[in-house]
Every structure is written in structure tokens, then in C-alpha cells.
């Protein structure tokens with residue numbers, strides 16, 4: 460049984476929390492794309508964990524955690540994360556598997572990402588990336604210059620590849636960005652050291668997952684980022700560099716798409732976005748601040764304040780269609796507890812006409828007027844609700860309307876960051 464759990468907006472929907480919840484009853488969890496740009500928060504009891512590369516099932520001692528072939532791995536960040544978890548008494552040996560096909564984030568990828576963003580400051584070319592080297596690593600992957608985990612096992616090969624890549628990269632660093640250049644030897648030495656520590660975890664994770672399928676294991680796929688950050692369907696160029704939609708779950712894991720039984724999309728009860736790019740239902744700073752403070756909307760990776768706005772059903776519907784979503788999970792309902800009135804965007808109008816499709820042209824998306832429906836709030840605390848019937852009538856009405864306009868049934872509702880603050884509908 461394979462369930463893919465993906466983000467249905469612009470990331471930070473609560474994937475970490477929900478993947479941990481599902482993993483209480485799962486044999487295996489696999490991250491499939493992205494890298495340390497992800498920040499997935501898991502809260503169990505009074506402990507909070509923020510995971511960047513290690514799957515969010517790691518706190519469930521029986522769940523095997525896989526970093527799949529579609530992920531780009533920054534070994535320095537990964538080893539820090541491993542050390543931190545071990546220091547907290549979490550056992551990883553035999554439970555963490557790293558794909559030998561995954562690509563490695565190199566120090567020059569992070570430098571190129573940050574330098575490009577800095578040089579674009581104040582222009583429309585600035586994406587507002589996390590600076591984790593994600594774009595440049597996927598660029599090298601697609602350009603066929605990438606260095607994979609499997610290369611770590613051959614010291615001569617990795618040395619040759621790093622030297623070859625630096626021939627070009629140093630010209631860009633020095634010539635275009637006027638930045639210090641890099642020494643191949645230092646990087647080779649560092650990566651061979653990383654290899655020693657990563658070695659016990661490296662394997663063919665695609666083969667492992669396909670064997671697990673034959674053994675009828677329960678597998679959770681953990682998406683990163685969100686649908687509208689997808690390189691193909693997202694608000695390009697203000698997107699990440701991978702397929703964050705359901706398609707990426709197959710290529711990034713090595714499991715065929717027909718083996719994925721259920722696709723679950725997680726969406727917040729409102730909308731947030733970090734970084735640049737259009738956001739039709741964004742609230743003005745003051746109103747947005749109310750949601751930001753209550754929802755603690757600050758990036759788990761970069762600490763940046765997240766932009767906040769009303770629930771955009773037009774966007775979520777588009778995201779669901781692009782991934783063939785079967786079920787929705789609504790998170791952070793509790794953040795709306797104090798509001799007297801709520802708005803849901805049910806469509807966009809542009810130059811006096813209602814749009815039929817989610818626009819590809821960002822000039823149009825930036826210029827649309829959201830068509831809103833207003834609903835009454837519930838002004839009651841939902842954080843202690845244990846079952847659907849515990850929720851106030853107006854909260855249930857709000858959820859029902861979300862379900863109707865998006866056209867996908869809600870399976871779970873989250874009313875707080877803790878694992879147990881989850882309601883099965």
C-alpha cells in the first residue's frame with residue numbers, strides 16, 4: 460500500500476506533522492525530491508524537530524526512512540542532522556537508507572545559488588530561494604555534470620569530476636561574480652570524509668522499495684515544497700527546481716506510478732508563501748500579520764516571515780488536478796479560531812472576465828482579482844477538538860465549503876502542531 464503525501468499550495472502546509480502521523484502505521488517512508496530547502500516540523504509531546512533531509516517518519520522507531528533518488532543531498536547538512544538526531548537518542552542504524560543514485564549538492568552549488576540571488580537583488584530575476592544550492596544542483600543533474608552518491612564510492616572518479624566541474628565553475632565565480640574561487644583538493648578531501656560517514660546508509664533504494672512492494676509493506680511518500688512551486692506547473696520562474704507534484708513521487712522514488720494507491724494533498728486552511736512571486740489572495744501586511752503571528756508563519760529553513768492570505772480554492776483545485784489528488788488534509792484550522800469573518804477565493808476575474816483556467820502567464824496571475832465568498836468565523840478554540848463533531852458548526856461549514864469548491868474530500872483536519880491534534884473526518 461503506497462500513499463503519497465504532497466504539499467498542495469506553496470510549501471509549509473504541515474507535511475512534516477502529517478507524514479509523522481501516517482508513519483505511526485507505516486513500514487517505510489521515502490523523501491523523493493528537493494533537498495535541504497525543505498524544513499519539515501514534527502512535534503511530539505513537548506519536543507519539536509525540524510527535518511531538512513531525513514524523512515519525517517524518523518521518530519517512529521519501526522519506520523525505515525529513505526532518502527530517494529530524486530533528492531539532492533547536501534552531505535554536510537545531512538551529517539549534521541544525523542548527529543543531532545543521534546544526540547537525542549534516536550536510532551538510525553539500519554533505519555536510514557540513502558539512494559546511490561541521488562545527486563550531491565556541492566559547495567559551489569550553494570555559492571552559485573546565493574551569488575545569483577544577491578546579484579538579482581531588487582530585480583524581477585530574484586526568486587527568493589533558500590540559498591541551499593538546489594537550483595544549481597538540479598541544473599548540473601540535467602546538464603549531465605552532476606555528481607551522484609554512487610561516485611563517492613570511487614575516489615578517483617569523484618576527484619576527476621570535481622576538477623572538471625571547477626574548471627568551469629571557477630570561471631563563473633571569479634569572472635562573473637568577482638568572488639573567491641575554489642580548490643578542488645579541499646572539496647575532494649571533505650567529500651571523501653563525508654563518504655566514510657554516509658557509507659553504511661548507501662544502497663539501491665529503488666530496488667529496496669520494489670522488494671518492499673512485493674512484500675506488501677506500507678509505504679509513505681513524503682513530498683517536499685508544494686504544487687505551486689513545481690518546476691512544470693508552478694508559478695514559473697518563482698518555483699523550485701524539481702517536480703513537487705505526484706509525478707515526482709514516482710521518478711524520485713523508483714516506484715512506478717501505477718503502484719501509488721492514494722495521493723493525499725495537504726493544504727493549510729489559509730495560504731502562505733515564502734520568497735518572491737505572485738500571490739492573488741495575499742493580505743495586506745497588517746491583516747496578514749494576524750495570521751502570521753497566530754500561525755507562527757516563519758520559515759523552518761530560513762526563518763523568513765511567510766506571506767499570508769486567504770484560502771485560494773482556485774489554486775488548490777488546479778494543484779489537485781495536476782496530481783490526481785484523492786484526499787485532502789486541512790491543517791492549521793486553529794489559526795483561524797479568532798476571526799469573525801473568513802474569505803475563500805473561488806475563482807479569478809481578469810479584465811472583467813472570469814478565468815476558465817489557472818493562468819500560466821504571471822502577468823495575468825499578478826493582475827487577477829480574486830472572487831471571494833465570505834463566511835462567518837467560529838470564534839472558539841478548536842485546539843482541543845478530538846473528533847469532527849467537536850468542531851464548532853461554523854468551522855464545519857467552512858471545511859464543507861472548502862471541500863465543495865475544491866472538489867476533493869477532506870480526510871483529516873489538523874488543529875495544532877502536536878501529533879495528537881489530528882481529527883479523522
Ligand code: GDP
Pocket residue numbers: 466470471472473474475476497498499500501502754755758759790791792793794873874875876877
Ligand atoms: P512542512 O514544510 O509542510 O512540513 O511545514 P513546516 O513544518 O515548514 O510548517 C508548518 C508549521 O505549522 C510547523 O511549525 C508545524 O509545527 C505547524 N503546524 C502543523 N500543523 C499545525 C496545525 O494544525 N496548527 C498549528 N497551529 N500549527 C501547525
Ligand code: IMO
Pocket residue numbers: 466469470471472496497498499586587588589590591592593594682683684685688697698699700733734735759
Ligand atoms: P517545505 O518542504 C516553502 C521556495 C523558496 C523560493 C523557491 C525556490 O518545507 O514545504 P529553492 O531554494 O528551492 O530554489 O527556492 O521555493 N521554497 C519553499 N517554500 N517551503 C519549502 O519547503 C520550500 N522550498 C523552497 O522560498 O521561493
Ligand code: MG
Pocket residue numbers: 470471472497498499500759760
Ligand atoms: Mg517547511
